[in-house]
Amino acid sequence: MKKSDVILIITILIISSLIMLIWFKKKEGNKAIVYYDSKAILQLDLKQNGIYEVEGAKGKVKIEVNSHGVRVVAENSPYHICSRQGYIKKSYETIVCLPNKIVIKIANEEIDTVVR
């Protein structure tokens, strides 16, 4: 291993942890936005429990909101990655369900207005 390799490894580690620090200042969001095909189709209030259904590319996607956060309960996809992921609650956490073209993102109203 050359010296430049070590420098490379350290740079990658520093850059990725910096990005994480900037992006993921963990703060609980207060709403969840559901996107289909990158268009926002539904906004959920995290304080209101309930079960919602949206139409994905491969059928219905069932989304549950309760005190733990938001999760996908049932969906039709080959590997069920998004329903296995479990709850998300903090700002900028996402659930991505590629086969259904559904993305669920947690947002925080104040942060959101600043970003936009």
Added chain:
Amino acid sequence: MELRKFTRLSMLLALSVVLNIIESFLPIFNGMIPGFKLGLANIIILLTLYIYGFKDAIYLSVSRVFLVGILRTGVFSITFLFSLSGAIFSLLVMTLVKKTNFFSLIGVSIIGSLCHSVGQILVAILFTGNGAIYYLPYIMLLSVPTGILTGLISKELVNQFKNIL
């Protein structure tokens, strides 16, 4: 193409497909970070790149993606496009980095595994919007250990096979 070389490249292609299938059985981080895997097939691509050069490596890499696509995910599905973009992007960058001679094989391997994920994320952004970009730091972080692992194995293999292949 010389028959001997042709046979050996086919053998390497078969090996890379098998490695790709084997690593899909390994449950490492399965489900936690979608799309994360060890990248064992990159060992073969690196070996080909170092022994035979870029042209043969890109043939091998693209045929591998097509074969795995036919065998597992289905050709022209979204996963297939991810693999294809990742494979081509990582090979291009690895070739460029190798030409500069600035990094050893291990550094090239780390950059390759990083660019594989970056290529996939770029396509994911095309399909699903900016949501996929939030995987970037995780994937950057994870590409370091996997890159070192595949780099160490390929380094040993290149040393062993330099005279035989």
